[in-house]
Amino acid sequence: MRSLFRFSSSLLLFLLYSSFVLCQSTPHDFHFDSSGQTTVPLSEQSIIEVTINGKGPYKLFFDTGAAVNVLNPEVIAQLGLTLGGDQADLWGVGGKVEAKPYRADEVRIGNLTLTGQTFYSIPIPLPNTGIVGAVGYELISRLIIKADNERHRITFYDPARFVYNGAGQKLELLPDGRGLGVHGSFGKIPADFVLDTGGTTNIGITINRWFAQRYHLPHRLFHYYYHGVFSGGAGGDAPAATLARIKSLCLGAACVPRIVGEYFDGGDKSQFAGTLGNEFLRRFTFTIDWQHRAIFIEKTSHWDKPVLYNQTGLLLSPDEIGIALVVLAVYPRSPASKAHIKVGDRILSIDNRPPNYNWYRDDPDFFQSAGTVVSLTVQHNNTTQQIKLKLKDIL
Numbered sequence: 001m002r003s004l005f006r007f008s009s010s011l012l013l014f015l016l017y018s019s020f021v022l023c024q025s026t027p028h029d030f031h032f033d034s035s036g037q038t039t040v041p042l043s044e045q046s047i048i049e050v051t052i053n054g055k056g057p058y059k060l061f062f063d064t065g066a067a068v069n070v071l072n073p074e075v076i077a078q079l080g081l082t083l084g085g086d087q088a089d090l091w092g093v094g095g096k097v098e099a100k101p102y103r104a105d106e107v108r109i110g111n112l113t114l115t116g117q118t119f120y121s122i123p124i125p126l127p128n129t130g131i132v133g134a135v136g137y138e139l140i141s142r143l144i145i146k147a148d149n150e151r152h153r154i155t156f157y158d159p160a161r162f163v164y165n166g167a168g169q170k171l172e173l174l175p176d177g178r179g180l181g182v183h184g185s186f187g188k189i190p191a192d193f194v195l196d197t198g199g200t201t202n203i204g205i206t207i208n209r210w211f212a213q214r215y216h217l218p219h220r221l222f223h224y225y226y227h228g229v230f231s232g233g234a235g236g237d238a239p240a241a242t243l244a245r246i247k248s249l250c251l252g253a254a255c256v257p258r259i260v261g262e263y264f265d266g267g268d269k270s271q272f273a274g275t276l277g278n279e280f281l282r283r284f285t286f287t288i289d290w291q292h293r294a295i296f297i298e299k300t301s302h303w304d305k306p307v308l309y310n311q312t313g314l315l316l317s318p319d320e321i322g323i324a325l326v327v328l329a330v331y332p333r334s335p336a337s338k339a340h341i342k343v344g345d346r347i348l349s350i351d352n353r354p355p356n357y358n359w360y361r362d363d364p365d366f367f368q369s370a371g372t373v374v375s376l377t378v379q380h381n382n383t384t385q386q387i388k389l390k391l392k393d394i395l
Contacts, residue, residue, distance in 0.1 A: 038110030063198030066136030168296035191273035199277025207263035
């Protein structure tokens, strides 16, 4: 598994598209208490807690790129969910995934109750995190949803009782089956994007090859760029891509500078220029009104906060027992490259302590100011050595 932050830890891009016919009607299989709404915590990584058939809570991604509900096979077995139909072919960021549907009698989020919900059995490649699935379209198509990334909470509303009274910019939702497509721009180039809160790393956008070729990218991106495999998720690794900073990326009139982006060597089947991930979307509070094909966006106080990126030039993954970081790739011209760190080396300690690694972000010492010196204990084959890296903004 790869992370978009470093190459190994995080990235669940659950961009799932089904081969079966999509239902265009909106079922009314939910109810609230008398308030007609419910608010629950929303993490910075777009995670909420739900109960299923009275058990849980379970951590699920609120993933605007998920065309179906997803649960780990182990959780489906623990819950004893019944098979709800034939196997379907779904498409994740890494390719085709064969999955069977299972029926949950009741799903609860706060005081919102949904009945008769279908979950597809797909492994979630995030061990030891407690994250066991994703929900997206099935909620979006039924409800009004406000993801408040200022206060880190999400509110679900009964559409029959909802009136938007915020000050956000209204954008049209474009036809895209079960996805959220919007107009935007790539610098001064008009472009249509898919919104995907399930892209949970610090790469703000993935760009499809046809768009990159038409506008001669990455030459219009910011100075340095690198080529490799930087993402993965349902179906395995994504296609190889080029990683760089983008001068300006806009939704409507809201433009964010110097976002980290990648353009895929593949991706020519999509009509959209690319996919905006959570690193971009969490800079806004957004309200999705699927029934009226609209989304309202409001800038948060951190909307233009600089995007940090690992300044060592290392793409890393935890080893099997979780005590070291394994080097998957070394960027050219980076501090790690100059220190002759090699693919396969193991980072045993950082500044004389064990690596502090989680699924969505590299060790915090790797994000300190350029010029900071970081000490690594590195194992190469059967030898161990101390290496000092002087951090550098590599993108």
